Amino acid sequence: MTSLRPCGAGRGRPRDEAREQAILDAALELLVEVGYERMSMVAIAARARASKATIYRRWTGKDELVVEAIRRRGVDDIGPTDTGSLRGDMLDTAHQMIDHVSRDDAALMAGVLLAMRKSPDLAATLRSQMIEAKRCVGELIVQRAVARGELCSPAAADVFNELAPAMVFSRLLITGEALDDAFIEHMVDDVLLPLMTAVGADSHWRRVS
Amino acid sequence: MTSLRPCGAGRGRPRDEAREQAILDAALELLVEVGYERMSMVAIAARARASKATIYRRWTGKDELVVEAIRRRGVDDIGPTDTGSLRGDMLDTAHQMIDHVSRDDAALMAGVLLAMRKSPDLAATLRSQMIEAKRCVGELIVQRAVARGELCSPAAADVFNELAPAMVFSRLLITGEALDDAFIEHMVDDVLLPLMTAVGADSHWRRVS
DNA sequence: TCAAAACAGTACGGTACTGTACCTAAAATT
DNA sequence: AATTTTAGGTACAGTACCGTACTGTTTTGA
Numbered sequence: 001m002t003s004l005r006p007c008g009a010g011r012g013r014p015r016d017e018a019r020e021q022a023i024l025d026a027a028l029e030l031l032v033e034v035g036y037e038r039m040s041m042v043a044i045a046a047r048a049r050a051s052k053a054t055i056y057r058r059w060t061g062k063d064e065l066v067v068e069a070i071r072r073r074g075v076d077d078i079g080p081t082d083t084g085s086l087r088g089d090m091l092d093t094a095h096q097m098i099d100h101v102s103r104d105d106a107a108l109m110a111g112v113l114l115a116m117r118k119s120p121d122l123a124a125t126l127r128s129q130m131i132e133a134k135r136c137v138g139e140l141i142v143q144r145a146v147a148r149g150e151l152c153s154p155a156a157a158d159v160f161n162e163l164a165p166a167m168v169f170s171r172l173l174i175t176g177e178a179l180d181d182a183f184i185e186h187m188v189d190d191v192l193l194p195l196m197t198a199v200g201a202d203s204h205w206r207r208v209s
Numbered sequence: 210m211t212s213l214r215p216c217g218a219g220r221g222r223p224r225d226e227a228r229e230q231a232i233l234d235a236a237l238e239l240l241v242e243v244g245y246e247r248m249s250m251v252a253i254a255a256r257a258r259a260s261k262a263t264i265y266r267r268w269t270g271k272d273e274l275v276v277e278a279i280r281r282r283g284v285d286d287i288g289p290t291d292t293g294s295l296r297g298d299m300l301d302t303a304h305q306m307i308d309h310v311s312r313d314d315a316a317l318m319a320g321v322l323l324a325m326r327k328s329p330d331l332a333a334t335l336r337s338q339m340i341e342a343k344r345c346v347g348e349l350i351v352q353r354a355v356a357r358g359e360l361c362s363p364a365a366a367d368v369f370n371e372l373a374p375a376m377v378f379s380r381l382l383i384t385g386e387a388l389d390d391a392f393i394e395h396m397v398d399d400v401l402l403p404l405m406t407a408v409g410a411d412s413h414w415r416r417v418s
Numbered sequence: 419t420c421a422a423a424a425c426a427g428t429a430c431g432g433t434a435c436t437g438t439a440c441c442t443a444a445a446a447t448t
Numbered sequence: 449a450a451t452t453t454t455a456g457g458t459a460c461a462g463t464a465c466c467g468t469a470c471t472g473t474t475t476t477g478a
Contacts, residue, residue: 012423013475019425035326037246040465051426056467110322113382123385131384155399163400166379167372173322174378175340176332190364191372191404198403221453222445228455249435260456265437 015058022048023055027069028108035111036066063119066112071125078137086145086152090160090192093137094184097168102179110173135161142196156196163191224267231257232264236278237317244320245275272328275321280334287346295354295361299369299401302346303393306377311388314339315381344370351405365405372400 026047030039041062045052059065078100080093109130116123138160145152153159167187171177235256239248250271254261268274287309289302318339325332347369354361362368376396380386 011477012421013425013477015424016475035246037244041467042465045426049426051428052467053427053469054425057424061467109383110326113319113322116319127384159399162379163372163376165383166375169383170371170375170378173382174318174374175336190368194404194407195400220447221451222447222455224454250437251435254456258456260458261437262439262457263455266454270437 019048019050019054020058023050023058023065024069024072026050027065028073031066031069031111032108036062036115039066039111063122066115067119067122067125070108070112070122070129073129078134080137080141082144085148086141086150086196087188087193089141089144090164090188091184093141094164094168094187097134097164098179098184101168101172109169131165134165137161138164151197153196153198159195160192163187163195167191228257228259228263229267232259232267232274233278233281235259236274237282240275240278240320241316244316245271245324248275248320272331275324276328276331276334279317279321279331279338282338287343289346289350291353293357295350295357295359295405296397296402298350298353299373299397300393302350303373303377303396306343306373307388307393310377310381315378318378319382340374343374346370347373360406362405362407368404369401372396372404376400 023044026044027039030043030047034043039062041052041055044050044065045055048055055065059068078093078096080089080096083089083092109126112122112126116126138157141160142152142157145156164187168179171179171183177183232253235253236248239252239256243252248271250261250264253259253274254264264274268277287302287305289298289305292298292301318335321331321335325335347366350369351361351366354365373396377388380388380392386392
């Protein structure tokens with residue numbers, strides 16, 4: 001998918017992999033800083049100390065470049081530390097989510113949300129990177145809690161995976177409220193824990209997942 | 210705030226209020242369709258059947274025009290019908306929220322989310338229009354439920370006002386999942402009702418509100 | 419040694435938008 | 449009637465960007 005490699009067996013000077021990475025890095029930085037629309041190819045080239053020709057030799061345009069930049073960004077691996085309790089694990093995970101999300105993803109999301117509405121390719125890549133890749137986190141936390149003997153609703157992992165990102169993104173993108181400790185405790189104690197440790201009323205969780 | 214009115218007492222031809230409204234309408238339509246960045250003044254003028262001069266006579270630039278367009282858009286008044294039960298009221302309200310939100314607000318949000326990060330003026334206007342204006346809805350629903358004798362946590366209104374928009378926007382903007390009946394029932398039965406009818410664990414709700 | 423490809427740099431035409439400046443017509447006040 | 453301001457329409461310079469096409473220069477394989 002790195003695209004546009006000529007079929008030739010490698011006659012002349014080979015492509016410099018470092019240039020490719022520099023361009024992708026520059027694209028990602030600019031995407032975060034100014035957003036998809038305002039990001040220009042000249043700016044990417046300048047930041048990567050590359051020429052436009054070097055960019056267009058690899059990708060056909062901005063869309064393709066951005067998709068690959070996001071795709072290769074690598075998943076933000078959140079490794080929730082085992083704190084000894086479900087509540088502690090969730091507080092820790094929430095902290096990690098927020099630390100990571102505020103650094104990059106918020107601006108990135110805002111920058112490409114509009115582009116997502118036009119380019120399904122970009123939307124799919126971004127969603128897979130940011131959402132699905134994080135689904136394992138909820139499962140891990142719940143698994144530990146069950147092993148510990150803490151009471152957990154069978155849909156507890158789904159509760160976490162659906163509500164935690166929703167609440168964080170809502171604050172971050174929409175209301176603009178602070179993502180401080182008070183919010184994290186509020187989220188964990190008033191929303192997540194009550195739902196995850198409840199026994200009944202989880203009829204739809206499996207269906208909707 | 211309609212701006213730029215000349216101080217003169219009304220000597221020559223008066224401004225046509227209808228032109229102003231046409232321009233604001235056109236701006237809002239285009240904002241929804243193509244987003245803030247891609248929306249051009251020429252396009253606004255063309256759609257409003259106005260000349261650019263007529264626009265620049267009233268507003269200094271795109272920013273000011275968009276802020277006023279959103280400000281004057283009027284609040285989307287959701288009037289939750291009294292269905293006889295808290296659950297029914299919430300299902301109905303959620304339906305109304307989604308009907309209204311998918312028509313305009315999602316694209317509008319996506320269109321201006323990035324601009325919000327640059328223009329605090331725009332951000333404040335938009336937030337006040339879309340979020341704070343809807344806060345009375347939760348209060349009304351809970352008020353009715355209490356009057357009916359249905360058990361409600363003291364923070365029930367806050368639960369509704371925080372979680373319902375967060376879950377809807379998350380689906381709409383981030384995950385892109387369907388906002389169908391299954392989702393609404395899931396939200397009401399698995400999240401909102403359990404939290405709103407619970408008795409304890411609402412320590413933070415008042416603080417954070 | 420020589421051809422081939424990649425490289426940074428740059429120039430180019432084409433396109434699109436911005437904000438201003440005009441034009442003529444229309445609508446109001448004095 | 450004369451004046452003033454709005455109105456739609458259009459032309460204009462200035463700017464920015466895109467994607468291509470050219471410079472030499474460098475790095476490889478044949």
